[in-house]
Each structure stands twice: as C-alpha cells, then as structure tokens.
Amino acid sequence: MLLVTDVTAVTVDDRRRIVTDAAIAVDGDRIVEVGKAVDLLERYRAAEVLDGRGMVAIPGLIDAHLHSPQTILRGVADDVPWRPYLEDFIWPIQGGYTPEDALASMRLTLLEMLKSGTTCFVDPLVHTRYGFDGLAQAVVDMGLRGVLAKIVMDQAGLAEQMGVIHPGMVEAEESSLAEAERVLQAWFGGGGGRVQVWYGPRVPREPAVACSPEFYARVSDLAGEAGSGITVHLAGEREDVPFFRREFGMRPVEFARKYGLVGGNVLIAMGTWISEEEVPVLAETGTSVVHCPQPNMKLASGVARVPAMRRAGVNVALGCDSGAQNNALDMIREMKAASLLHVVSTMDAAALTAEDVLEMATIAGARAIGRGADLGSLEAGKQADVVLVDMRKPHTTPVFDPVANLVYAAHGGDVDTVIVAGRLLMRGREVLVADEQEILEEADRRGREVVARAGVSVAPEWPVE
Amino acid sequence: MLLVTDVTAVTVDDRRRIVTDAAIAVDGDRIVEVGKAVDLLERYRAAEVLDGRGMVAIPGLIDAHLHSPQTILRGVADDVPWRPYLEDFIWPIQGGYTPEDALASMRLTLLEMLKSGTTCFVDPLVHTRYGFDGLAQAVVDMGLRGVLAKIVMDQAGLAEQMGVIHPGMVEAEESSLAEAERVLQAWFGGGGGRVQVWYGPRVPREPAVACSPEFYARVSDLAGEAGSGITVHLAGEREDVPFFRREFGMRPVEFARKYGLVGGNVLIAMGTWISEEEVPVLAETGTSVVHCPQPNMKLASGVARVPAMRRAGVNVALGCDSGAQNNALDMIREMKAASLLHVVSTMDAAALTAEDVLEMATIAGARAIGRGADLGSLEAGKQADVVLVDMRKPHTTPVFDPVANLVYAAHGGDVDTVIVAGRLLMRGREVLVADEQEILEEADRRGREVVARAGVSVAPEWPVE
Numbered sequence: 001m002l003l004v005t006d007v008t009a010v011t012v013d014d015r016r017r018i019v020t021d022a023a024i025a026v027d028g029d030r031i032v033e034v035g036k037a038v039d040l041l042e043r044y045r046a047a048e049v050l051d052g053r054g055m056v057a058i059p060g061l062i063d064a065h066l067h068s069p070q071t072i073l074r075g076v077a078d079d080v081p082w083r084p085y086l087e088d089f090i091w092p093i094q095g096g097y098t099p100e101d102a103l104a105s106m107r108l109t110l111l112e113m114l115k116s117g118t119t120c121f122v123d124p125l126v127h128t129r130y131g132f133d134g135l136a137q138a139v140v141d142m143g144l145r146g147v148l149a150k151i152v153m154d155q156a157g158l159a160e161q162m163g164v165i166h167p168g169m170v171e172a173e174e175s176s177l178a179e180a181e182r183v184l185q186a187w188f189g190g191g192g193g194r195v196q197v198w199y200g201p202r203v204p205r206e207p208a209v210a211c212s213p214e215f216y217a218r219v220s221d222l223a224g225e226a227g228s229g230i231t232v233h234l235a236g237e238r239e240d241v242p243f244f245r246r247e248f249g250m251r252p253v254e255f256a257r258k259y260g261l262v263g264g265n266v267l268i269a270m271g272t273w274i275s276e277e278e279v280p281v282l283a284e285t286g287t288s289v290v291h292c293p294q295p296n297m298k299l300a301s302g303v304a305r306v307p308a309m310r311r312a313g314v315n316v317a318l319g320c321d322s323g324a325q326n327n328a329l330d331m332i333r334e335m336k337a338a339s340l341l342h343v344v345s346t347m348d349a350a351a352l353t354a355e356d357v358l359e360m361a362t363i364a365g366a367r368a369i370g371r372g373a374d375l376g377s378l379e380a381g382k383q384a385d386v387v388l389v390d391m392r393k394p395h396t397t398p399v400f401d402p403v404a405n406l407v408y409a410a411h412g413g414d415v416d417t418v419i420v421a422g423r424l425l426m427r428g429r430e431v432l433v434a435d436e437q438e439i440l441e442e443a444d445r446r447g448r449e450v451v452a453r454a455g456v457s458v459a460p461e462w463p464v465e
Numbered sequence: 466m467l468l469v470t471d472v473t474a475v476t477v478d479d480r481r482r483i484v485t486d487a488a489i490a491v492d493g494d495r496i497v498e499v500g501k502a503v504d505l506l507e508r509y510r511a512a513e514v515l516d517g518r519g520m521v522a523i524p525g526l527i528d529a530h531l532h533s534p535q536t537i538l539r540g541v542a543d544d545v546p547w548r549p550y551l552e553d554f555i556w557p558i559q560g561g562y563t564p565e566d567a568l569a570s571m572r573l574t575l576l577e578m579l580k581s582g583t584t585c586f587v588d589p590l591v592h593t594r595y596g597f598d599g600l601a602q603a604v605v606d607m608g609l610r611g612v613l614a615k616i617v618m619d620q621a622g623l624a625e626q627m628g629v630i631h632p633g634m635v636e637a638e639e640s641s642l643a644e645a646e647r648v649l650q651a652w653f654g655g656g657g658g659r660v661q662v663w664y665g666p667r668v669p670r671e672p673a674v675a676c677s678p679e680f681y682a683r684v685s686d687l688a689g690e691a692g693s694g695i696t697v698h699l700a701g702e703r704e705d706v707p708f709f710r711r712e713f714g715m716r717p718v719e720f721a722r723k724y725g726l727v728g729g730n731v732l733i734a735m736g737t738w739i740s741e742e743e744v745p746v747l748a749e750t751g752t753s754v755v756h757c758p759q760p761n762m763k764l765a766s767g768v769a770r771v772p773a774m775r776r777a778g779v780n781v782a783l784g785c786d787s788g789a790q791n792n793a794l795d796m797i798r799e800m801k802a803a804s805l806l807h808v809v810s811t812m813d814a815a816a817l818t819a820e821d822v823l824e825m826a827t828i829a830g831a832r833a834i835g836r837g838a839d840l841g842s843l844e845a846g847k848q849a850d851v852v853l854v855d856m857r858k859p860h861t862t863p864v865f866d867p868v869a870n871l872v873y874a875a876h877g878g879d880v881d882t883v884i885v886a887g888r889l890l891m892r893g894r895e896v897l898v899a900d901e902q903e904i905l906e907e908a909d910r911r912g913r914e915v916v917a918r919a920g921v922s923v924a925p926e927w928p929v930e
C-alpha cells in the first residue's frame with residue numbers, strides 16, 4: 001500500500017473534482033481511493049507514504065502520437081516546410097537506422113516522457129528495421145506504457161519508384177504483415193499489460209501510394225479480429241484534400257469510412273484538414289483523433305478543427321509528435337499550445353479551456369487507445385498512474401486554480417514524482433528506473449552517427465566558429 | 466575579472482556567431498572579449514572562473530512588456546475575453562493595491578525573471594498608488610534591469626464616469642505628470658543605470674478617453690526633453706480600429722504619428738491590429754513594437770503582423786505581458802510561441818525562425834529601450850548580461866543547433882546561471898541575491914489578500930472539495 005498525502009488532486013474523473021488536502025491510496029497497481037488525506041490516513045495503513053505538499057496530482061499524461069525514432073534527431077531540420085523536412089532530413093536519416101539507433105532514441109524518448117509526466121504514448125510507425133522487440137522491452141524496462149503500432153504497407157515498391165518512401169523504409173506487404181502478426185502474438189499483454197501492439201498502415205498522402213485502399217480494409221479486419229487498434233495519419237497537410245479527391249473521388253474521412261479506417265479502435269493522427277462536414281462521421285463511428293498543435297504550427301501544416309470536433313462529440317487526444325518536429329516532448333507545454341492556438345484561431349477565449357486540454361491529455365488519450373476504463377483519471381479501480389507537479393516555483397505562485405496553473409504556467413520541468421501501475425519511477429526528479437546519464441550519452445552519440453551516416457548536413461543557420 | 470569558460474556562445478552580435486568551446490571575459494560590468502576558451506584562458510587572469518560546460522551562453526533576455534503588478538494574480542481569470550478579464554478581475558483587484566501589494570508582485574516578477582533568464586524588462590503602467598520608488602528599489606536590489614513607465618493621463622474623471630477606469634486607478638493630469646517628473650529626477654541613472662524611467666500614457670481604447678490627443682503630444686514633448694521614452698498600448702484589440710476611425714477619423718498609427726507617439730524613443734505595445742499599410746510609418750519613424758504572442762492568443766486578441774513588420778524594417782521586441790494573462794513570464798517559451806504562431810498564421814515555415822525570435826528577445830529588446838549599443842548581445846564593450854542555459858537535459862539532447870534547442874526545446878527552467886552587469890545573480894539555479902522562499906510566501910499571501918479585498922470570485926472552473 002502506497003499513500004500519496006497532502007496533495008491537491010485533480011481527478012479528471014466524471015465528476016471533474018479538485019480535492020484539496022487529498023490523499024491517493026494505491027494498492028498493487030491500482031488506485032483504491034482518492035479522498036481527503038485526513039480520512040484516508042485513518043483508513044489505510046501504508047507501507048510507503050509520499051508527501052505531496054505543494055504539489056498537484058494529475059493522472060499520468062498520455063501522448064497519443066509520438067515518433068520515438070526522431071527524438072535523437074532533435075534540431076536537425078527547423079524552420080523548413082514538411083516536405084523537405086521529411087524528404088531531405090528525416091527519411092534519409094531514419095532509412096539508415098539500426099535497431100541500436102532506434103533503441104537509443106526510444107530510451108531518450110522514455111526518459112524525456114518520464115521527466116515531464118507522460119506515462120503512456122502511441123508510437124505510430126514502428127518499422128521492422130527498428131527492432132520491435134527491443135523497443136517494446138525498453139518500454140517495459142522503464143516502467144512506462146506504450147502502444148507500438150507496427151508499420152504495414154502493400155505497395156512499397158511502387159512508392160519507392162515514385163520517390164515517396166526511402167529505400168531504407170520499404171517493407172513488402174507480406175513481411176510487414178507477418179512481422180505485425182508476430183509481434184502481436186509476442187507482446188500480447190506484455191509487461192503486465194503495459195505494452196499494446198497496434199497496426200500502423202502508412203499514411204495515404206500524395207503521391208504516397210504505399211498502401212492500396214483494399215489494404216487498409218484488410219488491415220482493419222486484421223486489427224478487429226486481433227482486438228488490436230489502428231493509427232493512421234490522415235489529412236495532415238493541405239494538399240491531402242485535393243489528392244484524395246483526385247485519386248479516390250472523395251474526401252479523406254469518406255475514404256476512411258469506406259476502407260475501415262473509422263471506429264472505436266481507430267486513432268486518426270493530425271486530421272488538420274478534416275472539414276466541418278466530415279466531423280460527424282468521426283463522432284458517429286467513435287473514431288478518435290489525436291491533435292498535435294505545436295508540430296502542426298511549426299511545419300505550417302494548419303489548424304485542425306478541434307473545438308468543432310469536441311462539440312460534435314469526437315474524442316480528441318493530444319500528442320507531441322516528434323523530437324525533431326516539436327522539438328520537445330512535453331505534454332504540459334503542448335496543452336498550453338493547444339488551448340492558445342484554438343482560442344486565437346476561433347477568436348473565442350473559451351474555445352479550448354485549461355480543463356478541456358487537460359482532458360485531452362489524460363482521459364481522451366486513454367479512450368483513444370481503448371483504455372478509458374483503466375487509465376486517464378484518478379479514481380478507485382483504475383491503474384495507479386499518478387503524476388505530482390510541484391507548484392512551489394516562482395512561475396507557479398500563487399495557485400488560485402491548480403488546473404490553470406498546470407496548463408498555463410507550469411512546464412514539464414515542474415514534474416516532481418511519477419508513479420505508473422503503482423510503481424514509483426521518479427521522485428524529486430530523480431529517475432529511479434534508469435541511468436539518466438548513460439541514456440543521454442548514448443542518444444547524443446547515436447544521433448550524431450545516424451546523421452553522419454546519411455550524409456545530411458544539419459549545420460546551424462548561424463555560422464559556427 | 467570573471468571568465469565563463471567552455472561554453473557555446475550564441476553572440477547575437479552583428480556577425481551572428483556561434484562560438485563553440487568559447488569563453489566570455491568580463492571586467493567590472495562589461496564584456497571584454499568573447500572568443501575561443503583556449504585563447505582567452507591564456508590572455509586573461511581571472512579571479513573567478515565559471516565552468517560553462519554543456520551550456521549555451523546567450524545575452525540576457527529582455528521582456529519588453531511586463532505588467533509586474535499582475536504576477537500575484539496568476540490564474541485569477543482564465544479562458545475569458547479581454548474585457549471581462551480587465552473589467553471584472555484585473556482592474557477591481559489592482560484598484561485596491563497598496564504599495565506593499567505591488568512590491569510583493571514586483572519581487573515575485575523579478576524572481577521569476579531571474580530564474581528564467583530575463584535580465585531586463587519594461588513595466589508599462591506604474592501607478593502612483595503602487596509606490597514607484599519601492600518598485601524601482603526592488604529592481605536595483607535584485608540586481609536586474611527595469612524600464613519603469615509611470616502612468617500618466619489627463620481625462621481620468623471622464624474615463625471614470627464612463628466606467629472604463631477603476632476608481633482606484635484614477636490619477637489627475639497634474640498629479641500623474643508631477644509624479645512622473647519626480648521619479649524621472651529621482652531615478653535618473655539609478656542603480657548604476659539599471660533603472661530607466663519612462664512615460665506610460667494610458668491606452669487609447671474604446672471608450673477609454675483617459676488621455677486626450679493633445680495630452681499624448683504633450684507627453685511626447687516631455688519625454689523628448691527629458692531624454693526619456695514612451696510606451697503605449699496601441700491597436701491591441703480588433704475593436705480599436707473602428708474606434709479610432711469613429712473617434713478620430715483615422716487609423717491607430719496615423720493617430721500615433723499625428724500626436725507624437727512614434728519615433729526612436731517610442732515602444733508600441735501589441736499593435737495586433739496595425740494594418741499592412743500602417744507598417745511603413747513605424748519603420749520610417751524608427752518606432753519599436755513589442756509583440757506578446759501568448760497573451761494575444763490567450764485573450765483572443767488576434768495575430769500581429771510581425772513578419773511583415775520585420776520585413777519592413779520595424780524593430781519588433783518580445784514580451785510576456787502578465788502573470789495573469791500568460792500565465793508564465795518565461796521568455797524562452799515566449800520565443801517558441803512567437804515563431805510557431807506566425808508560421809501557422811502565414812503558412813510559411815520560415816516566417817519567423819528560431820534565430821529571428823532570439824533576436825526579438827535580445828537585441829531588438831535592447832534597441833526598443835534605446836540601449837542597443839549597450840545591451841542585447843554578447844560582444845566586447847557591452848554590459849555583461851549573460852545567461853547560461855543547460856543543454857544536458859533529456860529534452861535538450863542532442864544539440865545539433867544550439868539556437869533551435871534553446872528556442873524550440875528548452876524552457877526557462879533550463880536556465881542555470883545569470884550574470885547582470887558583471888555580477889553573478891544565480892548559479893546552478895540558486896538565487897544569490899534574494900530569499901526565494903520569503904518572496905514566494907509574501908507573494909502568495911498578498912495575492913490572496915488583494916483578491917479577497919476586492920471581493921472578486923476566482924474559484925476554479927471545476928468543483929473544489
């Protein structure tokens with residue numbers, strides 16, 4: 001029994017409570033009770049008591065879209081549009097990855113997540129060449145949660161011919177599906193349920209023909225049969241809409257509906273250019289969307305209709321996307337960016353409130369990965385994924401509203417303590433489950449190596465002496 | 466002689482150099498040389514050597530628009546439009562301030578600035594009731610720099626009658642000007658030149674008639690004669706433009722030109738609704754603008770034409786505005802927001818690069834306060850305002866480009882060391898010039914008191930148990 005005491009608990013449960021002078025009782029991997037500390041201290045005899053004074057307790061943050069291989073590529077390509085970003089930098093570099101490179105990037109990702117309060121994430125495109133098992137094992141070893149989507153495609157040869165996939169990223173239909181099948185079996189319920197395996201069919205994007213429409217339908221069937229999920233980039237860039245119209249004679253969400261890319265086990269990434277008319281389809285089918293505000297801003301991709309989606313009842317999660325594109329993986333900073341972007345875009349100061357974005361970063365993320373009953377809020381019976389954020393800093397003083405302070409004033413560096421599945425992973429910012437220095441050094445070395453190997457110039461804009 | 470060694474120096478001087486393995490030699494309050502550490506270690510015998518390994522050195526950040534009284538009001542009014550924000554929350558609360566309240570907020574402001582690498586700021590509206598001398602002395606005591614603009618107005622009675630100024634904020638023309646004259650004399654060159662006194666005429670805004678057009682002209686003359694400057698909010702909200710047209714028959718910048726609110730000693734705050742056609746006037750007259758991206762986003766004020774202004778040659782600085790409105794005063798986070806906002810607004814990935822926003826936060830800020838020759842870059846002869854940012858964190862690893870890492874990955878919590886005028890104010894995040902705990906406690910207490918005194922409800926959105 002673990003007891004977090006004297007904390008301000010922001011539950012994000014159905015009653016959306018803020019409990020002051022609270023305690024959170026944890027037994028094994030589950031929350032037993034959230035209530036007033038004075039009551040819980042009487043009720044439970046705890047083996048371990050964590051003093052939460054001056055801190056706000058929130059559910060572990062869920063980053064619903066995070067390309068782990070790109071974390072060691074932080075800063076290789078800034079202030080460039082998405083096509084050169086991908087084609088001249090990210091793809092050629094990632095196309096030369098070894099499993100050791102991908103592992104170093106994954107471990108840096110997990111460390112950065114842990115230190116900023118993110119306890120669960122979706123990795124949308126895990127290539128065979130990255131070594132799926134090593135990555136999944138790293139998630140387990142760090143004590144965190146991950147949904148790893150194995151990339152699948154059926155027209156890689158054609159895509160390669162058209163120059164929209166790097167040779168190093170090509171996977172044949174059968175081999176990519178076979179590997180997906182294998183890792184699904186191997187990791188089913190892996191790490192005490194902390195690893196989930198999904199399908200990540202390659203994005204339909206001009207002239208990205210790496211997947212045929214029929215292949216999406218087949219993947220949809222496979223995922224359904226396996227009780228797995230699908231995540232797919234959709235309508236992320238402005239030019240995607242005319243591409244869908246030209247290529248398939250329909251809008252992106254129509255396409256998604258026709259070929260099985262909608263439903264309760266589907267998570268659409270970006271959706272930047274999904275129109276008002278398409279939104280109801282997402283709501284009706286229970287399809288989730290993950291919004292990545294800062295990456296969408298930084299690559300001039302556009303502004304997704306998040307307030308409209310939420311009003312229509314679409315479950316919208318939040319993601320940081322990529323260390324190369326964001327360039328931080330800090331869900332607290334991403335929450336603020338989400339709120340501010342949609343307020344100024346709609347010129348409505350309440351378009352996306354602090355409370356709204358906190359929901360997106362927690363319970364909506366949990367629902368997006370089919371774990372709404374188990375994750376995403378602080379309440380009895382759920383997994384004990386608890387994050388304590390220290391509010392005794394100059395930039396978080398005073399605390400009139402813990403939610404506003406968390407979202408608008410705090411940043412990931414204010415996260416003090418992280419508990420996942422009842423296990424204490426970080427306390428007082430000290431990581432208890434990994435050698436931080438070793439991960440940083442390895443990531444730094446591998447990052448430089450993969451860039452050098454690809455022969456890509458990543459010199460800063462300003463002259464270096 | 467103080468020597469910072471083994472640092473990556475981002476000079477922001479005219480050559481825009483990045484010097485690796487650099488040293489910065491400081492003698493008294495000035496920088497003597499920036500160059501390779503191996504050379505400087507040979508050339509200078511330093512009494513004190515600061516190891517800058519793993520860190521990036523930048524010029525002290527300059528927050529060109531920061532209402533210090535609002536820092537103790539962090540989180541009192543979120544997700545509301547600007548009118549209720551000001552009229553129902555900020556004004557009634559500030560209208561009841563004592564000098565002790567304003568001082569507590571100022572000290573929290575200075576502490577927050579120091580801990581996030583901001584070494585100089587512009588406080589745009591210092592009321593007589595806040596106790597100017599106490600605030601200026603606090604800046605001096607903390608070792609930082611401040612431009613404090615004494616608020617002046619000539620139609621306060623009319624404004625009060627129309628309900629656009631809180632009774633507690635009313636100052637008569639003569640008393641506000643007399644106080645401005647007094648503090649100008651008292652603080653001329655104060656704190657070794659670390660305090661500057663400016664004029665802060667109240668914003669012309671519907672139906673804010675606290676200043677007559679002729680009064681602006683008179684203030685312009687007074688500031689010119691005194692070698693002082695002026696900062697004024699202009700065209701910050703959409704409705705300001707039709708107001709100017711209706712009331713004065715011209716656009717805001719035409720008004721500003723006609724009544725002396727342009728020129729090298731004028732800093733226009735916000736300028737959110739300044740049109741493309743007005744921009745050349747600002748450039749021709751050498752008028753500076755301070756852009757506050759996150760506050761403008763959060764209150765749904767709009768998006769200023771920053772890339773167009775910069776292209777036209779306007780000096781555009783950066784500001785965090787207010788602890789109540791932002792809600793953090795973190796210039797590093799503000800830089801990222803500035804870049805991303807303008808990229809997505811213009812759909813141009815290079816609209817405002819990492820380098821551009823770093824300039825805005827340093828040298829452009831220095832020019833905006835008439836200190837371009839003395840502040841804003843790391844170069845021989847300038848004041849030694851040096852900030853070291855620690856890049857050995859998970860979210861700042863690897864470092865391919867120190868500028869990109871600083872702007873897009875880092876946050877204020879990564880600032881390790883702050884030197885102002887050659888004096889070490891913070892080292893290893895330990896504040897050497899103030900009792901941090903005492904400031905936090907006083908700010909927390911005063912914040913609660915001023916809100917209670919005003920009888921304003923600041924309950925969180927979610928129910929508190």
